């Protein structure tokens with residue numbers, strides 16, 4: 282179906298050649314990712330876990346801003362798979378973005394696909410993960426982006442750097458967990474552990490001998506690249522007796538500030554500096570949930586690693602080596618989350634888009650489907666015999682199954698999606714009040730919203746109180762955006778526009794929409810393609826909390842999506 286003409290191939294080659302000539306220092310990094318089942322033992326039980334190259338977490342990619350990454354993914358697992366390069370702008374390379382049935386069909390068992398893209402203007406920490414069903418529970422790794430060759434960090438160069446991947450572990454096959462939930466219509470089982478770099482740590486059974494040790498020397502500065510790779514849980518993160526200097530998030534630098542605790546929603550990254558300024562000893566590094574939904578079950582355990590001074594007294598000498606445990610915020614401590622997120626600022630004045638072309642207002646929240654007449658009651662185990670769902674602007678997103686949206690868009694295949702995703706909620710209501718039961722049932726469909734190339738977009742994301750209000754980490758593919766403001770209650774343009782930070786708002790790829798509140802973001806639609814926007818709690822994307830922006834080509838080659846790679850998987 283997708284035929285790459287010889288002329289366009291030659292043209293692409295010449296473009297690549299001329300680009301390479303102007304970026305003499307930029308490197309190309311080649312990697313092979315073999316997706317395969319691997320025996321992994323955690324919490325006293327061995328599972329056949331889907332990994333990349335037998336590693337859990339998967340390999341860390343280390344590059345400089347400006348470099349090109351080429352990853353050949355071979356699928357030797359029994360599931361369909363795709364890999365998403367979370368936060369990478371993918372300028373003109375939308376075919377390499379990865380979400381299944383959005384920018385590509387899945388790589389079938391036995392198949393392969395080579396992702397090829399360039400890091401442009403992003404520095405800090407991103408990550409990669411599977412974007413097919415719940416495979417990302419174990420198929421993920423760090424993507425470290427150092428400053429462009431010949432430049433340096435906007436802070437003193439740290440002596441060490443360590444990626445800290447926060448994960449979530451089920452003592453079960455995560456694919457079985459989501460399949461069971463999809464069958465019953467109920468909430469999926471909560472996880473059994475959180476992990477730091479793949480290890481639950483000392484507070485879990487059969488885990489303490491493998492607890493991750495992070496070394497530090499007295500007097501040195503250490504950069505921790507913290508990534509929330511958990512499937513369904515926002516997490517607080519802290520280290521006993523050490524303060525963080527926050528210097529970046531989602532591969533954009535921030536105005537440095539200090540705090541003793543940070544919070545990350547799934548999908549978010551935060552770069553922090555710590556100093557070896559405490560008495561040489563062992564200190565717990567700890568993560569546990571921020572749970573904003575009231576009454577919903579969650580995994581309330583705590584994962585730990587150990588920050589160990591190299592000169593710390595050795596346990597063999599009879600000195601107690603039990604690490605110091607830090608206090609952690611209460612699970613429902615929204616005030617701490619608000620204080621943290623409102624401290625984030627760009628390092629200096631930035632060019633916030635103005636002269637808005639597209640003024641969008643999307644509700645985000647859960648819903649309940651009444652049990653379909655032909656369904657056995659065992660398939661309606663949501664509240665009061667319903668099935669859980671979720672939506673944006675009352676549209677519950679359904680992935681296509683025989684074309685990717687991008688392929689259908691570019692080849693003009695009809696019937697794969699409709700372009701009627703609404704710019705505003707079809708019905709206005711008191712979003713964070715007592716919502717009438719008649720507004721709880723969204724409409725399923727594959728609706729997209731079209732944007733002209735270069736459109737200046739303002740998007741209000743309004744949380745709803747339908748079923749259960751909670752914080753939703755909303756992630757946009759293909760774009761970074763400025764977060765102008767967040768607040769609680771219903772967004773009110775007369776009152777809340779005055780709160781916009783038009784000077785130094787933070788730039789991110791994932792924004793936490795506060796529980797029973799709203800967030801306002803802006804971006805310029807200057808990257809053509811099909812870009813998924815979704816809640817990064819996988820349970821919510823499973824229920825349909827997603828939509829797609831279709832961004833048209835601009836004028837000329839440099840404002841147009843590249844042709845699809847010859848090995849693009851088709852359905």
Ligand SMILES: [Cu+2]
Nearest residue numbers: 753816818821
């Ligand atoms: Cu959500």
